[in-house]
Amino acid sequence: MGPLSSRRAFFNWLGVVPFFLFSFLFLILPTFYLVIGSFQDKNGAATIQNYADLLGPQTVRTYLNSIEISAVTAIGGCIFGFLLAYAVILGGLPRRLRTALMTFSGVASNFAGVPLAFAFVFTIGRVGLVTVFLKDVLGVNVYAAGFSIYSKIGLEIVYLYFQLPLMVLIIAPAIDGLRREWREAAENMGATPSQYWRLVALPILMPSFLGSAILLFANAFGAQATAYALTGGSIDIATIAISRQMRGDVLFNEGLGYALAMGMVVIMGISIGLYALLQRRSERWLR
Amino acid sequence: MTTRHTLTRWAGLLATSTLVLAACSSTGGGGASAGASAAAGAWTPPADLLAAAKGEGTLSTIALPHSWCNYGEALSTFAAATGLKLNELLPDGGSGDEINAIKTNKDNKGPQAPDVVDVGLSFGPQAKTDGLITPYKVKTWDTIPATAKDADGAWYGDYYGVLSFEVNTKVVKTVPADWADLQKPDYKGQVALAGDPTVSNQAISGVWAAGIASGGSLDDATPGLKFFKDLNAAGNFVPIIAKTANVASGETPIRIAWTYNALADKDSLAGNPPIQVVVPKTGRFGGMYVQAISAFAPHPNAAKLWMEFLYSDQGQNLWLKGYCNPIRYDAMVKAGTVDTAAQAKLPDTSGTQLPTLDQITKASDVITKGWATEVGATVK
Amino acid sequence: MTAAGGGSTSPIAPYAVVGEVLDKNRTATRRRRSLGTIIWWIVFLIGVAYFLVPLWSTLSWSLQAQPFGAAYTNTLDDPQFAATLLYSFTIGIITVIVSIGIIVPTAFWVRLRVPQLRRLVEFITLLPFVIPPIILVFGLIRSYSHGFLPLTNTDIGSDALLVAAYTVLSFPYMYRAVDTGLRSIDVQSLTEASQSLGAGWLRILWEVILPNLRVSLLAGAFLTLAIVVGEYTIATFLARPAFGPYLALIGGNKAYEPAAVSLISFALTWAAMGVIQYIGRGTRITVAGAR
Numbered sequence: 001m002g003p004l005s006s007r008r009a010f011f012n013w014l015g016v017v018p019f020f021l022f023s024f025l026f027l028i029l030p031t032f033y034l035v036i037g038s039f040q041d042k043n044g045a046a047t048i049q050n051y052a053d054l055l056g057p058q059t060v061r062t063y064l065n066s067i068e069i070s071a072v073t074a075i076g077g078c079i080f081g082f083l084l085a086y087a088v089i090l091g092g093l094p095r096r097l098r099t100a101l102m103t104f105s106g107v108a109s110n111f112a113g114v115p116l117a118f119a120f121v122f123t124i125g126r127v128g129l130v131t132v133f134l135k136d137v138l139g140v141n142v143y144a145a146g147f148s149i150y151s152k153i154g155l156e157i158v159y160l161y162f163q164l165p166l167m168v169l170i171i172a173p174a175i176d177g178l179r180r181e182w183r184e185a186a187e188n189m190g191a192t193p194s195q196y197w198r199l200v201a202l203p204i205l206m207p208s209f210l211g212s213a214i215l216l217f218a219n220a221f222g223a224q225a226t227a228y229a230l231t232g233g234s235i236d237i238a239t240i241a242i243s244r245q246m247r248g249d250v251l252f253n254e255g256l257g258y259a260l261a262m263g264m265v266v267i268m269g270i271s272i273g274l275y276a277l278l279q280r281r282s283e284r285w286l287r
Numbered sequence: 288m289t290t291r292h293t294l295t296r297w298a299g300l301l302a303t304s305t306l307v308l309a310a311c312s313s314t315g316g317g318g319a320s321a322g323a324s325a326a327a328g329a330w331t332p333p334a335d336l337l338a339a340a341k342g343e344g345t346l347s348t349i350a351l352p353h354s355w356c357n358y359g360e361a362l363s364t365f366a367a368a369t370g371l372k373l374n375e376l377l378p379d380g381g382s383g384d385e386i387n388a389i390k391t392n393k394d395n396k397g398p399q400a401p402d403v404v405d406v407g408l409s410f411g412p413q414a415k416t417d418g419l420i421t422p423y424k425v426k427t428w429d430t431i432p433a434t435a436k437d438a439d440g441a442w443y444g445d446y447y448g449v450l451s452f453e454v455n456t457k458v459v460k461t462v463p464a465d466w467a468d469l470q471k472p473d474y475k476g477q478v479a480l481a482g483d484p485t486v487s488n489q490a491i492s493g494v495w496a497a498g499i500a501s502g503g504s505l506d507d508a509t510p511g512l513k514f515f516k517d518l519n520a521a522g523n524f525v526p527i528i529a530k531t532a533n534v535a536s537g538e539t540p541i542r543i544a545w546t547y548n549a550l551a552d553k554d555s556l557a558g559n560p561p562i563q564v565v566v567p568k569t570g571r572f573g574g575m576y577v578q579a580i581s582a583f584a585p586h587p588n589a590a591k592l593w594m595e596f597l598y599s600d601q602g603q604n605l606w607l608k609g610y611c612n613p614i615r616y617d618a619m620v621k622a623g624t625v626d627t628a629a630q631a632k633l634p635d636t637s638g639t640q641l642p643t644l645d646q647i648t649k650a651s652d653v654i655t656k657g658w659a660t661e662v663g664a665t666v667k
Numbered sequence: 668m669t670a671a672g673g674g675s676t677s678p679i680a681p682y683a684v685v686g687e688v689l690d691k692n693r694t695a696t697r698r699r700r701s702l703g704t705i706i707w708w709i710v711f712l713i714g715v716a717y718f719l720v721p722l723w724s725t726l727s728w729s730l731q732a733q734p735f736g737a738a739y740t741n742t743l744d745d746p747q748f749a750a751t752l753l754y755s756f757t758i759g760i761i762t763v764i765v766s767i768g769i770i771v772p773t774a775f776w777v778r779l780r781v782p783q784l785r786r787l788v789e790f791i792t793l794l795p796f797v798i799p800p801i802i803l804v805f806g807l808i809r810s811y812s813h814g815f816l817p818l819t820n821t822d823i824g825s826d827a828l829l830v831a832a833y834t835v836l837s838f839p840y841m842y843r844a845v846d847t848g849l850r851s852i853d854v855q856s857l858t859e860a861s862q863s864l865g866a867g868w869l870r871i872l873w874e875v876i877l878p879n880l881r882v883s884l885l886a887g888a889f890l891t892l893a894i895v896v897g898e899y900t901i902a903t904f905l906a907r908p909a910f911g912p913y914l915a916l917i918g919g920n921k922a923y924e925p926a927a928v929s930l931i932s933f934a935l936t937w938a939a940m941g942v943i944q945y946i947g948r949g950t951r952i953t954v955a956g957a958r
Contacts, residue, residue, distance in 0.1 A: 015776035016784060019769055023791050023838075026831040030806025031798055058659075084714040091707025101714075103940035106889025107933055108718060110897045114918055115725075115929035118532060122724035122926075126476050126525075127458075127537045129724045143476070150526050161721070164714070169886040170843055176882060177851030208847050215843055218796035225899065232528040233483035236659070242799055247383045247486055261802055268797040272790055347906075354920040376906050379915040388904075391805050395812030397819040399906040535922035536728060548920075556922060559733045 038258035050259035059241075063263060066238040069152060070220035073159040077216045078209065080160070081167025089175045102172065105165030112162050113225035120158045121230070124149050150231055158226060163216050170215060174208035214275040218268055238264055330599040332369055332592060333426075339588035345372045346589040349388055349401035350380035354551045356446055357609025364605065365596050371589055374398050381487050382406035389419045389581045402590040404579050407488035409647040411442035411577045420579040423591055425598040430618035434643075435575065445597065446611035447575040449566055449636040450496045453549035455540035457560035463541065465568040466500035466514070475522050479529035479539035481548065484515075484662075485655045487528075492574045493543040494654050495642075500570025505642045508650035512661040519662055535560055545574065546634055547610035566634050573639040575614075600624040607633075722933070725926045732923035742927045747913055752896075752932060755910035756939065758826070759895035762833040763888045766841045769834065771884075774845045775876055778854055792842040795835050800900040807832060808904065825905050832901050837891040844890070848883025849876075889940050896936050 041047045053059065088098040111119075123130050126143060134140040148154060178201055186196045224239035233240050238260060245257030340346075346365075353359030366373050376399070377384055385404040392400035406414070414420045415437065422440035435444030452469075454462050459477065463469055469478050482490035495503075498511025518524040529539040531552050537560075542549070546564060553562040578597065580590045596602045603613035604626040610633060619625040642650070732738040742748055777785050795803070811818040811828055818824035857879070861871045877884070899911035910932060918925040 012776075012780045015780060016773055016788070019773040019788065020791075022769055022831075023835070026807065027791070027794055027798075027803075027835045027838075029810050030803055031794070033806040033809055034798065034802050080714070083710050087707035087711045087714075091711070092701075092704035093707060093711060097711065099941075099944055101711075102886070103889065103937055103944055104718065106886070106940045107893050107936045109890055110893035111929075111933065112897065113899060114530075115914070115925070116721075118926070119721040119725045119929075121527070121533070121538055122536065122728050123721045125536075125538045129727065130720065161718070164717075166840075166890070169890060170840075170847065172886060173844065173847045173851055173883050208850070211843060211847070215793075215796075215839060218793055218839070222796045222799060224799060228483075228528075230527060232480070232526045233485065234526040234659075239799055243801055244483075244485055246801055246805075247381065247387065258802070261797075261799055264799075265794070265797050268793065269790070272793060352916070352920060374906065377903050378912070379918070391808050391904075392812065392819075395808060395819050397812065397825060397906075398822065399808060399812075399819055399825070399904065530918065531920050532728075532918075532922045532925060535731075552920065552922075555920065557733075559731070 034258050034261055037255055038262045040255045040258075042253055042255065047255070050253075050255045051262075053256055054259055054263050059260070059263075062236050062238055062241050062260075063267065065152075065236050066221055066264075067267065069156060069159065069237065070217045073156050073163045073220045074213050074216035076156070076160055077163030077167045078213050081164045081212075082171055082209070084164065085168045085171050085175055089172060090178065090180070101168065105168040107165075109162050109165040109169065112223065114229040116158060116161055117226050117229035120149060120154075120161075124154070124157070152235070155227055155230060155235065158230060159220055159223065162223075162226075163220060166219060167212055167216060170212045171205075171208060174205055178204060210275055214271055217271060221264065221268065328601070330368060330596055330601040333595060336588060336592050336595065337369060340369065340371060340586070340592045343371075343586035343589050345374050345398075345586055346593055347374040347376060347398065347400060347402045347584075347586065348593075349376040349385050349404060350378065350382075351375060351405060352378050354548075354555065355609070356448075356547055356606045356611040357551075360608070361597070361602060361605045364601070365593060368596070369592060371592075376401055381482070382410045383486055386410055386414055386419060389414070389583060390417075393583050395583075396585040400583060400585050401581055402584040402586050403593055404581065405445060405576055406579070407647075408444070408575045408577055408644060409488075409651055411437065411579060412644060414579060415439075415441040419582055421582040421584075421587075423580050423594060425594050427598045427615060430615050431598070432614065432617070435577075435614050442577040442579040443598075444575050444614040445578045446606050446613050447573045447641065448545035448547045448611055449634075449639050450492055450543060450570075450572045450574070451546045451549050451634070452565040452567065453534055453542040453544050453552060454563045454565060455534050455537055455560050456563050458537040458540040462563055462565055463567075464565065466497050466570050469497075469523060469541070470514075470518060470521060472521070472523075474541060476525055477539065478518060478523050478541045478543070479525045479527055479533065481529055481542055481544040483528060484658045488574060488576075489545060489548075490543075491651055491654050492572055494658070495650050496567075496570045496572035497543075498570075499572060499640070500567065505640055505646045506649070508653045509657070511654065512657045515662045531556070534562070546636070550610040550632075550634075564634060566636055571636060571639040573612075573636070573641040575641060604629065612636075722930065725930055729923050729926035729930060732927075738923035738927035739931070742924055742931060745917075747916075748928065748931075751908055751910045751913040752935065754908050755896045755898075755902075756892075758829060758833065758907075758909065759892040762830050762837060762895055763891045765830060766834045766837045766891055767884060767887070770838065770841045770845055770887075771877065771880065772872060774842060774849055775854065775872060778846075778849050779858060789842070792838040796839050800836075800898075801904075803832065803835075804901045804904040807901075819905070825907060829902065829905055829907050829909075832905075833891070833895050833898065836894055836898070836901075837887070840890040840894075841887040844883040844887040845880060848880045852879045885944060888943060892939065892943075893936060896932065 038050055039046055039048065041049060084101070087093060088101050120128075122128055124142075125131065126149075128149075131142060134142055149157075182200055183196060186200055191199070222239060224243055227235055227237055228240055228243070233244065242257045242260045242264075245253050245260065348362070351358045351362070353362070362373055362375070365371070377388065380388075382404075385401065385406050388399070388401050389404065404414075404420075411420075420441050422437075424440040425443075428436075428440070428443075431443055437443065452463055456462065459474070461473060463471070463474065468474075480490040480493050481487070484490040484494050494511040494515055495508045496511070497514040498508050499505065501510050501514050503510035515524060519526075525539050527533060527539060529542045533539040534542045534552065535556055544552075546566065549562070549564040553564055556562055578594060580587065580594065584590045597606075598615065600619060603615050603619060604624075606613045607616070607626050607629040612633070613619070616625065620630075729738045730736070732741075773788065777788050807828060808819055810816075811824075812820070818828045854876070857875055858871055861875050866875070896910055898909070899915060902909035903912045903915070914925065914928055914932075917928060
């Protein structure tokens with residue numbers, strides 16, 4: 001196990017060098033300023049006050065809001081996205097619809113920010129098409145009943161527009177991997193559909209499901225433009241808090257903005273750790 | 288809405304769109320330099336400065352939307368007169384973004400660094416203290432009022448506007464005449480600001496002005512927060528950053544914005560839908576913006592040339608054409624160089640209060656810090 | 668004809684019985700399948716409604732401009748529209764190529780040779796999600812406006828920096844798509860089979876792995892292209908003539924044109940993806956052991 005294995009080990013590591021080099025140059029290095037900056041105050045002196053500020057009740061609530069919205073849209077996006085993807089891949093629909101959905105999802109998953117916010121304002125805003133339709137044709141006044149697009153619920157509805165397609169795209173290869181023969185084999189052995197799902201399909205899909213859920217969570221967590229456009233920055237979520245610190249004047253405290261961003265990184269780190277734990281357990285039988 | 292009718296016409300449009308394109312492209316776009324000029328003669332660039340600027344070749348501006356104070360025409364006129372290329376950064380930016388851009392690009396001589404900035408009054412002195420701007424006194428320096436410029440020449444007022452209500456009269460039948468009217472139940476879910484009151488100068492001023500009209504003053508901005516708190520509780524306030532499209536669609540048919548922005552919208556919408564610009568009876572609040580040259584400008588001579596242009600009679604009149612009150616207005620009226628046609632179009636803004644620097648700093652602090660907790664338009 | 672009753676002694680009888688039971692099963696299955704299909708159609712149509720109605724609202728709003736279609740003719744007239752869209756598409760295509768070039772070998776390698784690095788690589792690929800683009804771009808400018816690699820000082824350098832930033836942004840999607848794809852093919856067997864046939868690493872990647880990843884790569888490419896075309900923050904701060912900043916430029920003060928522009932760009936990007944899909948279609952290569 002001498003020179004051959006160490007040469008092999010070297011060769012192994014060499015294969016991932018391009019990735020690590022690229023990531024270092026264009027992701028880690030710029031982020032470095034983020035870390036350094038979070039320990040600086042307005043005048044550049046070293047401080048941990050920014051991190052102390054993170055623990056204030058206002059900031060905690062900010063993070064909780066972000067987590068709540070991200071979790072809701074991640075789960076919603078996962079479920080509905082999965083159903084939609086399954087419908088076109090294995091649901092017996094014409095093949096062309098699958099292609100259309102895939103390409104559409106590619107575009108829709110990045111339809112965000114001001115255009116998306118306004119599209120929904122035109123749809124379910126106070127004088128939106130659907131609102132007016134519901135009021136005039138069906139006699140249902142949703143705004144009188146308390147609904148407003150300028151709310152957490154409204155934002156979640158809007159977020160789904162890019163969460164759903166993302167799920168569709170990510171889960172499609174996994175559904176593809178669900179060989180039809182397995183289902184037929186299961187049926188021939190007398191399994192009911194629910195048994196098939198519980199014992200065959202879901203366990204196979206679970207790792208991809210979890211991975212997608214985390215991805216969707218991170219996607220929503222980092223979203224800013226859409227929320228800002230829809231609520232004028234008045235909704236209290238982490239990304240808006242950060243941009244406020246980076247952009248404003250009186251509130252301008254870059255160090256705090258960096259610290260807030262670091263907080264986001266930590267939360268993401270925890271979710272990824274959770275994902276890793278879950279995945280290890282559900283992947284056991286695949287090995 | 289007759290969707291079927293619209294669809295058939297839409298199909299027809301698609302079929303003939305190539306012809307339309309061919310016809311349109313020959314007439315070209317933009318109405319730059321439409322009939323150069325009114326009362327004042329065209330500006331001639333000073334020769335030495337022009338030569339130095341030409342050596343640099345480009346001017347990098349930041350956060351100058353073309354319909355803001357008629358900047359579109361100002362930029363194209365400048366480019367035509369000097370032959371310089373224009374590099375326009377961050378059109379949707381606010382004053383904070385502009386200062387930030389200077390800071391971030393301190394060591395960068397590339398196209399990301401701005402040469403000149405146009406920021407709210409309160410940003411000037413701080414930028415000077417931070418060493419981000421460099422002094423320059425234009426040829427017409429003496430005709431700029433002393434209260435509107437930094438004695439050392441670091442920053443200098445360029446124009447001011449007054450806060451008004453931009454009203455979509457297709458949706459709003461009884462137009463509000465004053466701030467107090469906005470609280471009426473007629474305007475449920477109809478009133479919005481044009482920016483984020485924690486970062487946007489325009490929005491902060493909106494809150495402040497509302498306060499002045501309801502018992503506050505230039506020294507006390509807290510009634511403004513209460514005004515919007517009540518407005519929000521009554522359900523009249525819509526927390527979105529209202530753009531022209533929101534006003535036009537009827538989603539936020541009453542928008543609080545500077546007169547020049549509201550009037551520019553009125554022109555560009557051309558009756559579809561009809562807009563009325565109302566300067567409130569009380570609480571007339573004026574906001575001044577200032578120009579400055581970046582201390583790290585990649586093209587310092589181009590920057591100086593731009594300033595000479597803006598403070599020339601022609602430059603000032605172009606702002607006037609955009610419904611902004613240029614800072615040399617009084618001097619130009621006296622000298623008879625003001626564009627009378629544009630002057631006639633300005634709304635009556637008598638009784639406008641312009642705050643001092645200290646008042647602005649104090650009020651901004653109060654409003655930006657208090658907005659989230661007081662008004663919280665806490666999106667539930 | 669039931670099994671019970673009658674004392675049939677024909678030797679075929681048991682087989683006939685079994686045959687009939689299987690028949691019943693198959694019909695039941697078929698009936699269950701067509702009921703299932705209806706349900707999936709309903710699911711699909713609900714999804715379509717959710718996606719298309721907001722687009723429809725935007726369309727009907729854009730058509731309110733006078734004279735009819737003015738929003739669209741104004742948009743198409745503007746030379747900036749075509750220029751910025753073309754720029755963004757070009758950057759997008761380059762980003763897709765660079766991203767695939769980095770991610771596919773890496774994912775393949777991690778899966779095959781250094782699985783212990785998987786968590787680290789995954790964490791790195793998810794970082795772009797968490798780092799707000801505004802912070803990323805500030806960091807990039809600070810890093811590359813001077814020093815060892817002054818990219819921002821030139822236009823070409825800034826373009827390169829933009830591609831690099833977008834490649835980083837595409838990592839989460841590209842890696843996850845490729846990883847899912849690799850998971851569903853038997854990479855180990857494919858590689859060993861190819862190696863035993865004498866293929867080198869590059870050949871394996873290019874001729875065996877890549878074709879099998881077609882679906883994943885297309886998904887990743889779609890997402891990357893859409894990200895690039897719609898992106899605003901990084902393009903703006905790097906002062907690039909991209910589509911996102913253009914959209915913001917006209918969005919501020921025009922009422923109808925922004926709706927028209929976002930719809931046109933939506934349609935064009937969709938069409939571009941249709942083209943990519945068309946080019947990328949073809950028979951899946953199957954190798955013994957993979958199915």
